[in-house]
Amino acid sequence: MSLKFLLALLLVSPYCISQSYDYYYNGDTSDVTTSPSYGICLMGGASENDLGAEWFLNRADGGNILVLRASGSDGYQNYFYNDLGVTVQSVETIVLNNASAASDPFVLSRIENAEAIWLAGGDQYLYELYFKTTMIKTLLNAHINTKGAPIGGTSAGMAVLGEFYFNAENGTITSSDALNNPYHTNLTVESDFINIPILANTITDTHYDNPDRKGRHITFLSRMQEGDVNADYFGIASDEFVAICIDGNGIATVYGEYPDYEDNAYFIRTNCERTQPSVLQSNTPLSWNGNDPAILACNIKGAANGLNQFNLNTWLDINGGSWEGWSVDQGQLITEQIQHSGCISNVGEVNIDNTTTVLYPNPATDKFSINSNQDIVKIEMYDLKGKLLLSKHSSNSLSISEFNKGVYQVKVYLLNKETVNRKLMIID
Structure with a gap:
């Protein structure tokens, strides 16, 4: 093999294989000083939303982009580096093949030096196995909360970004199975992983329209509420092809292709009274209802103009939202259209947002x-x-x-x- 050919390979996208990880890159991976902007980008799976991806890349301020994954290969390389028209110094992908990669000095250095980190889809349980009890968890949380840099993920990558997450240790679970047995062996909700303050007491869900996952999401919240019945609990969900981009002020912009497609994001919370399930036990269908719906859910359509937004500070829509009430009766999800303008807080005032x-x-x-x-x-x-x-x-x-x-x-x-x-x- 000629030296010229070897150099050509190196200039394109060098790829090395080891027993613990695979590595790909485009561009100049040397460390660079930029001013990344805080932000969280959540995508529901399937193909990425280009506008959401551009929003994510722009927050890196031209720095180094790192894709972490536990399966797959180099699918983001050209997409992030060439296809979206956003100039960045480099795009790197590290595919962890086993847990030993989580202690590899090279892997850790790439995480530490990144200006933006993207968690690819796949199996979130592998992220838990490879990241949660290792230095990777520490570095990811420092990236978010010390460096103040952007992080995002799609599918499994989105699933682990809330304080609570469905880890899929025993496989996935359908809405029907969750609603009919809230303690199903496949319903495994964990916490103490990624620390994103604006997503405290929050669990995300993805692929929301394929299949319908409202039922399992409300069941996740019923299990979370067991930990502290005096707290509020939240959920953020995304249809496939939809991006939810949250800036440092807690404002979520929802990108999609509505009205051409029914591209939905949902922002859900336990109701203002923190009503507890009337029936929550093993091998028994869930019942969670009362005088008011158990869950308040805001549906926001993803649009290309970036005008449809939700405020995670007040948990109210800014534009483009419609509210639903969700309840469960003997394992059957019931939804209804409602009006909602904010909860009375635990210190007695109404949450009003008519000012700047x-x-x-x-x-x-x-x-x-x-x-x-x-x-x-x-x-x-x-x-x-x-x-x-x-x-x-x-x-x-x-x-x-x-x-x-x-x-x-x-x-x-x-x-x-x-x-x-x-x-x-x-x-x-």
Whole structure:
């Protein structure tokens, strides 16, 4: 083989095989200093949504893109590097073939140096096996919460990005099986993996339209609620071909091809009263209903114009949303159209969002400020269980250095008698 031919191979997309991982790359993989922007990109599986992928790449600010996967090969190389028209320094793919790759110095260095990380589809249980108890978990969480850099995933990659996740250890589960036995051996919900503060108490689901997965998603939430009946629990779901892109202010933009296709995203939560299931036991169909629907679900159509959005701080739609109530009666999912304008909080005010009130920076490290188009009377900060942590009468540079990283509820009392709720992310 000629030297010229070997050089040509190296310039295209070098590929090396080892027992523990496969590696591919395009471009210059040397470390580069850029200013990546915080963001989470969730895709429901099947083919990627180009607009969502462009949003994700642009947040890398021209840096190095890393694709992690536990199966497959180099399918993202040309797509991310050439096809979308976004200039980046490099695109690398590492396919972990076994758990030993998670301690390989080269693999760890590529994760540490990446400006954006994408988790491909496949089997989320392999991600749990290879990442959760290894240095990869530490590096992924540092990428999100210390570097403040973007992360995204599709299918299995999206599935592991919530605080709670369906790990598929025993295989998948249908809505029918989940609803008829909430403790089915295949219904395995775990936590303590990827730490994305805006997705606290949240479980995602993918391929939502193929097949219909509403039933299993509501069953996931019923099991999550067992851990703390006094907390709120949330879900984010995506049809195939849909992208949900969440910026650092907690605003989710939904991309798709509606009205040409029924491209849906769902943002679901336990109801305002935190109603508990009336029947939740093994080998017995789930019942979860009451005077009000057990689950409040906002359906947002994915559109190419990027105008349809949802606010994860207030858990209300900004544009393009319609609300449904979901309940379960003896294993049968019941849905109905409802009106919803916010929950009364656990400290007694209604969540109103008629003002422009912004926390900055958000995520924050040691302090934050508030800007509003209305005069501010008082500011309070609570943890997610409703404990008051801070109360101030000034919006200038509130110190938060004493608080642990995570998600907090900030309540802003305005002179016009409105009360605005925002979520604040504290990172390292």
